[in-house]
Amino acid sequence: MNSRPTVKELLVEAKDAAELMVDLAYASIFFGDEALAREVLRLEDRVDEVLVELRAVCMIAARTREDADQLAGVLSMAVSIEGIADSAEDIARVVLKDLGVPAALRHDLRHAAEVTARVRIREENELEGAALRDLELPARTGMWVIAIRREVDWVYGIEGDEVLRRGDVLFLQGPRDGVDQLRVLAGAPARELPPSPAPSQLSHLDRAVDLVVELKNVSEVAVGLAYSAILLRDATLATEVSVIEDASDELFHQLEGWVLRAAGELDDPEDLRGMLHLAAASERIVDSAQSMCRVIEDEVLPHPIIGAALAQADEIVAEAVVAHGSAADGRSLGELQLHTETGMEVLAVQRAGRWAYRPRRSYQLRAEDRLIAIGPEEGAPRLRETTGDPRPEGDDGWVEPEEPEPR
Secondary structure, eight states, X not given: OOOOOOHHHHHHHHHHHHHHHHHHHHHHHHHTOXXXXXXXXXXXXXHHHHXXXXXXXXXXXXXXXXXXXXXXXXXXXXHHHHHHHHHHHHHHHHHHTTOOOOHHHHHXXXXXXXXXXXXXXXXXXXXXXXXXXXXXXXXXXXXXXXXXXXXXXXXXXXXXXXXXXXXXXXXXXXXXXXXXXXXXXXXXXXXXXXXXXXXXXXXXXXXXXXXXXXXXXXXXXXHHHHHHHXXXXXXXXXXXXXXXXXXXXXXXXXXXXXXXXXXXXXXXGGGXXXXXXXXXXXXXXXXXXXXXTHHHHSSSOOOHHHHHHHHTSSSEEEEEEOOTTSTTTTOBHHHHTHHHHHSOXXXXXXXXXXXXXXXXXXXXXXXXXXXXXXXXXXXXXXXXXXXXOOOOTTSTTTOOOXXXXXX
C-alpha cells in the first residue's frame, strides 16, 4: 500500500504543473497548436486531483488550532494555484474553440525571448536511449527540457541522468530557433510558421496587440515575484506584486478601448474575441499572484512547509546582489548571457529602492543591484559567482532550511 504524499510534495507538484500549464497555454496561442492546448487540459485534471488530495492531507494534519492557522496559508496557496491553472485552461480554450487570434498577435508573441514547445520522440530519432546529460541539448539547440510526459505519468525536476524513451513527450523552453532543431532530433518535421505580416502604419489593432503581449508579460512576472516574496518572506516584493496587479487592471481597461476601435478595421471583428479571452485570463493570473502574497501579509507566519516546497520545486527562486568589481558589475544582461551560463532567468532588478521588471538584454547591471531570478537549483551558485555575491547556499535569499512537515 502506497503511503500518502506529504503536503510539501503535493504543493510542489501543483505549483510545477500550474506553471507548466501557463507556459503551454501561451505556446498553444503562439503556434496555433491544438495538441499543446489539449496538454493544458490534461494537466488541469491532474492539478485538480493534487489539490483535492492536498486539502485532505491538510485536514488530517491540523491537530491543534495553531496547526490550523498555519495550514490555512497552505490552503490559500492552493486556491491561488488553482486560479492560475484555471486561467491557463481558459487561454488554451482560445485555440480549442477557435475563437480567433489575429496574425499580428502571433507575430508579436514570436518575438518573445523564449518560447515553450512540445515535441514527441518518434520512431526514427536521435534521442532515444540517451541521457539528457550526454545529449547536451541546451548547447546544441538552446532548448531546456522542463517536463516529460511518459504515457500518463509526468516527470518534473528533470535531472541530467534522465534517459529518454521513444514515445516520450518533451516539454521544452528556449529560443524559437531551437524548436525546429529539437524537432528534427526527435524525428519530427520542422514547423513552417506563417510569414510575419508586412510592416505598416501603427493601427488600432497594433495597439491592442501590444497591450495583450504586455499583459502576458506582467502575468508571468507577477507569478514569479509572488513565489519570490513568499520564499524570501519579503513584504516589499509582495507590495510590488500589488503594484503589478493595479497596472494589469489599467492595461486591460486600455485594451478594451483599443479592441472596440480595432473592430472597425477588420473584415471579421470576431477575430478579436480570442484576444479579449487571452487578456482576461492573463489578468486573472495576476489576480491569483496577488492573492498568493496574502500568506505573508497576515500576522500569522506562513507554515514553513510553504517555503520548503517552493525551494524544492522544479525551479527555485534565487536572490543575488552585484558586488563591486564582479564579472556582472557594469555589464549588460546580454553580455553576461546569464540564462545560457547559469540557467537562471532574471525576473526583476532592484536599484536604489525601485524595481525593473523583466529587464531586457541591454539592461546594464551596477554594483549593489539586487537580482531576483528563477531557474534550476544548480544555477543559483553560478549566478552568485557571476555577481560576486559571497553568501553560501542556505542563507536568506536562496533556499529555506528544511523543516518538519505534517504527514
